[in-house]
Amino acid sequence: MTRIDQFESVFLAATRTLYTYERVEIHRAVLFSDLASREAETFAGRVRSFLSVALGDVRWTVLTGQEVRSVGELVERLEREGAELVVTYRNVGSGAWRWPYSLGEYVDVLTQATAAAVLLVPRPEVGSWGGEGTNTDSVLALTDHLTGDARLVNHAARFTAPGGELCLAHVEDEHVLERYLDVISKIPEIDTDVARREIRDRLLKEPSDYIASCKEVLRANLDLRLQKVVTTGHHVGDVTRLVEERRSDLLVVNTKEEDQLAMHGLAYPLAVELRSLPMLLL
Numbered sequence: 001m002t003r004i005d006q007f008e009s010v011f012l013a014a015t016r017t018l019y020t021y022e023r024v025e026i027h028r029a030v031l032f033s034d035l036a037s038r039e040a041e042t043f044a045g046r047v048r049s050f051l052s053v054a055l056g057d058v059r060w061t062v063l064t065g066q067e068v069r070s071v072g073e074l075v076e077r078l079e080r081e082g083a084e085l086v087v088t089y090r091n092v093g094s095g096a097w098r099w100p101y102s103l104g105e106y107v108d109v110l111t112q113a114t115a116a117a118v119l120l121v122p123r124p125e126v127g128s129w130g131g132e133g134t135n136t137d138s139v140l141a142l143t144d145h146l147t148g149d150a151r152l153v154n155h156a157a158r159f160t161a162p163g164g165e166l167c168l169a170h171v172e173d174e175h176v177l178e179r180y181l182d183v184i185s186k187i188p189e190i191d192t193d194v195a196r197r198e199i200r201d202r203l204l205k206e207p208s209d210y211i212a213s214c215k216e217v218l219r220a221n222l223d224l225r226l227q228k229v230v231t232t233g234h235h236v237g238d239v240t241r242l243v244e245e246r247r248s249d250l251l252v253v254n255t256k257e258e259d260q261l262a263m264h265g266l267a268y269p270l271a272v273e274l275r276s277l278p279m280l281l282l
Contacts, residue, residue: 017148017206019213021221024158029058029085030078030116032106034065034093035124046130047087047121050278053135053161058085065093071109078114086110087119090275097123103271111255111263111281117155118255118281120271129276137164140248142239144266146170146207146230149254153214155282156252162223167246168214169229170207171238177203204230236269243277252280 029051031044044062051058061081068074078086091097091104103120110118122129141156143149146168153168160166177200184199185192211228218226229242243251251274255267263271263281271279 016209016213019153019210019217020150021157021217022150022154023221024154026055026058026084026117026158028061028081028083029055029087030061030063030081030083031087032063032068032074032092033088033124037064037066039124040064043124043130046134049132050121050130050134051119051136051159054159054164071106074106075109075113078116083114083116085119086114086116087121089121089123090271091123097125100275101272103268107271108263111267120279120281122276122278126276129278134249135164136161136249138167138246138248139164139250139252140167140169140243140246141252142169142171142242142266142270143254144171144173144235147210152252152254152282153218155280157218157222157224159250159252159280160222160224163225165225165227165246166218167227167229167248168211169239169242170204170211170231171229171235171242172203172232174232174234177232200232204232235266236273239270240273243274248277250278250280252282255281 031040031047033040033043035043040062044060048060061083063074063077068077088106088110090107091102092106094104096102096104107118107120136159139156139160141152143152146152156166156168181196181199184190184195208228208230211226211230215226218224251270253267253270255263267281271281
């Protein structure tokens with residue numbers, strides 16, 4: 001390595017990405033269900049109660065399958081309403097919810113074709129989720145690339161009830177890391193032990209530094225407790241354990257990729273697996 005390369009590495013290692021806080025405004029929300037009108041209003045009451053502490057005064061519109069009969073109609077209606085949040089559940093408008101392997105066409109399109117955040121809540125048939133006494137005291141924001149993701153952090157902070165706990169979690173994919181380290185071990189010019197130690201430490205240091213920046217800024221703007229989890233893992237199984245350990249009320253994840261139409265790789269399996277947990281899909 002030349003002295004110029006060494007200088008550049010030292011310089012880049014010293015740079016830090018800082019978090020910028022911006023309040024997420026949510027004034028209009030739409031709840032879409034396939035329930036009859038009376039049942040839909042009852043369910044909407046449970047959803048409003050769940051979000052009332054964190055979001056406060058929001059204008060709600062309740063839509064049912066009797067009013068909106070296709071995905072296209074729903075997307076158009078959301079645009080007319082100016083919805084910043086749409087609330088629904090997995091396999092809405094479909095009997096496939098009995099087989100927990102998918103999200104359904106409405107959810108698939110909503111997460112990719114609208115600018116509104118999508119809140120997936122447990123289906124009405126699943127149990128007595130929601131209503132009085134439920135809120136977002138414990139929110140978990142999860143990604144495999146937290147550094148610089150102010151949008152994820154800002155939304156998670158907005159949905160955390162005042163005085164509640166927000167946990168920012170960065171889970172580095174252990175399988176991917178081990179694959180690259182295995183390749184490095186076969187290159188004689190690279191010290192494998194140094195690479196294993198330094199690469200892992202660097203991958204975890206950057207999100208840790210970013211969370212420290214988040215903590216400093218959020219403390220000055222909001223009433224919440226910030227926790228961090230920065231680790232390596234195998235995603236779905238480790239996230240499930242993390243949710244259970246922290247007794248999370250809400251999981252916040254990204255769903256959009258700039259270069260693809262399908263949902264972000266980490267979000268889809270989590271949304272399918274964690275069916276009893278409310279999830280905010282961005």
